[in-house]
Amino acid sequence: xxxxxxxxxxxxxxxxxxxxxxxxxxxxxxxxxxxxxxxxxxxxxxxxxxxxxxxxxxxxxxxxxxxxxxxxxxxxxxxxxxxxxxxxxxxxxxxxxxxxxxxxxxxxxxxxxxxxxxxxxxxxxxxxxxxxxxxxxxxxxxxxxxxxxxxxxxxxxxxxxxxxxxxxxxxxxxxxxxxxxxxxxxxxxxxxxxxxxxxxxxxxxxxxxxxxxxxxxxxxxxxxxxxxxxxxxxxxxxxxxxxxxxxxxxxxxxxxxxxxxxxxxxxxxxxxxxxxxxxxxxxxxxxxxxxxxxxxxxxxxxxxxxxxx
Ligand code: ACO
Numbered sequence: 001x002x003x004x005x006x007x008x009x010x011x012x013x014x015x016x017x018x019x020x021x022x023x024x025x026x027x028x029x030x031x032x033x034x035x036x037x038x039x040x041x042x043x044x045x046x047x048x049x050x051x052x053x054x055x056x057x058x059x060x061x062x063x064x065x066x067x068x069x070x071x072x073x074x075x076x077x078x079x080x081x082x083x084x085x086x087x088x089x090x091x092x093x094x095x096x097x098x099x100x101x102x103x104x105x106x107x108x109x110x111x112x113x114x115x116x117x118x119x120x121x122x123x124x125x126x127x128x129x130x131x132x133x134x135x136x137x138x139x140x141x142x143x144x145x146x147x148x149x150x151x152x153x154x155x156x157x158x159x160x161x162x163x164x165x166x167x168x169x170x171x172x173x174x175x176x177x178x179x180x181x182x183x184x185x186x187x188x189x190x191x192x193x194x195x196x197x198x199x200x201x202x203x204x205x206x207x208x209x210x211x212x213x214x215x216x217x218x219x220x221x222x223x224x225x226x227x228x229x230x231x232x233x234x235x236x237x238x239x240x241x242x243x244x245x246x247x248x249x250x251x252x253x254x255x256x257x258x259x260x261x262x263x264x265x266x267x268x269x270x271x272x273x274x275x276x277x278x279x280x281x282x283x284x285x286x287x288x289x290x291x292x293x294x295x296x297x298x299x300x301x302x303x304x305x306x307x308x309x
Contacts, residue, residue, distance in 0.1 A: 001027070003017045003023070003024060009132055009138065010132075010134070010135035017139045020239075020241070021140060021261070022239065022243075022259070022262055023140065023240075023265045025262070025265075026263075026265030026267075027142055027144055028127045028143055034068045035068050035074060035125040035145075036068045036077040038125070039064075039121045039147070040078055042123065042146050042270075043060075043119050043121050044082065045147065046119060047119065050151075052151070054082060054083050054085070055084075057149075058084075058086050058087050058088070058116055058117060059088060059106060059109055059114075059118035060084055060090075060118070061106060061120045062074040063091070063094065063098025064124055065095050065098070065129075065298070066128055066129060073089065073090055074091050075089035075090050075121075076089050076090075078121065084119075094297065094299065094301050094303075095174070096236050096296060096297025097296060097297045098122055098269035099120065099146075099269050099270075099293075100162070100293060100304065101164060102120040102121075102122070103120055103148070103150070104162040104305065107159040110150065110152050116152050117149065118149070119149055120149075121145060121146070121147040121273070122145065122267075122273045123269065124143060124144065124145075124267050125143050126141040126142060126197070126266075126268055127141070129176055129195060129197055130196060130197055131197065131198075134196070136199060136201060139265075140265060141265060141266050141268070142264055142267050144267035144271075146271075146272070146274035146276065146277050148273055157288070157309060160290075160306040160307060161223040162304070163222070164302075165211070165215065166299045166300060171299065173199065173203050173300060174198070174204055174297070174298035175197075176196060178195050179195040205239065205241075207296075208238065208239075208246075208296045209245040209249070212235065212296050212302060212304075213245075213249035213250055215294050215296075215304035216235075216246065216292055216294040219292060219306040220250075223306040225290055227250050227251050229290050230252055230290050230291075230292050230306075231256065232258055232284055232289060232291050232292075233247060233252045233256055233258065233291075234275050234292070235258075235272075235294050236271050236294065237260060237264060237265075237271045238266045238271075238296070240259065240261055243257060243261070244257075258279045271295070288309065290306065290307075290308060291307050291308075292306050293305050293307070
């Protein structure tokens with residue numbers, strides 16, 4: 001879906017969207033394609049690329065706020081679709097930070113011997129909870145999925161450090177109010193009008209730049225690195241101005257910052273693994289590289305991870 005397509009839905013313009021967000025187009029899944037359908041494609045690709053079989057996987061983590069069902073988890077749907085006979089599968093609900101949470105949990109499971117090989121998938125069908133009449137939000141969000149496989153190894157590569165933090169007081173800056181058990185659908189809160197993302201973009205913007213920079217700084221320090229040692233910085237793709245603001249605070253030059261927001265928009269939990277995949281496809285990730293990922297999202301919740309590729 002291009003910005004020109006959005007001009008037909010709401011009072012906006014390609015010039016406004018590109019200059020305020022950096023987004024030129026985004027991918028919207030067909031009605032027949034579910035979140036788990038996208039997640040399964042991504043997980044299959046990650047396992048193929050890692051050369052790992054379904055039987056070997058013992059941990060499946062799905063990061064999403066738009067699962068196929070309220071019950072069971074998207075991870076269990078994925079387990080049924082792909083058949084992981086020896087795994088435990090569960091979801092992480094941490095909005096745009098979900099992939100970093102998933103990676104942190106998988107790292108902890110592997111370090112403590114509870115798992116050996118994990119699949120972490122970030123996938124979202126945000127188009128299903130976007131208000132297509134609200135120009136403040138509909139120009140930003142999109143659908144997609146990305147996945148990684150992580151496993152125990154003794155080669156010196158892997159997760160160097162992680163950081164997670166949240167602040168529930170700022171919940172109303174980005175949320176869907178209706179559709180849970182506190183505000184179930186009623187005549188006052190009808191399904192078709194209420195169950196959509198609401199956002200205070202300006203306030204989110206400020207917190208995002210500050211806390212993403214703090215989180216990234218923390219994992220760089222905890223990994224005994226400096227910003228100069230970071231080979232590739234892979235931030236959550238929410239807004240090009242947020243990405244540039246964070247990189248500037250960290251003093252990481254633009255050529256070490258991975259950006260693909262112009263093509264995908266904000267895919268929430270899918271954004272970092274999609275970016276990692278594309279960076280890898282483009283030959284930007286080599287063994288021994290120091291990669292720092294950082295994300296921020298509704299909760300509010302934010303986090304970062306430093307890994308040696
Ligand atoms: N087209 C045209 N005008 C618009 C649009 C649009 N799509 N959306 C909002 N506007 C208008 C507003 O109505 C407002 O008009 P007003 O001043 O008459 O009331 C005006 O533009 C606001 O303009 P700015 O203040 O310049 O907008 P800003 O620079 O804050 O950019 C944006 C808005 C893009 C939403 C920005 O605040 C943002 O990206 N915030 C972070 C949001 C985000 O990323 N959320 C995702 C989750 S959190 C995360 O992932 C980091």
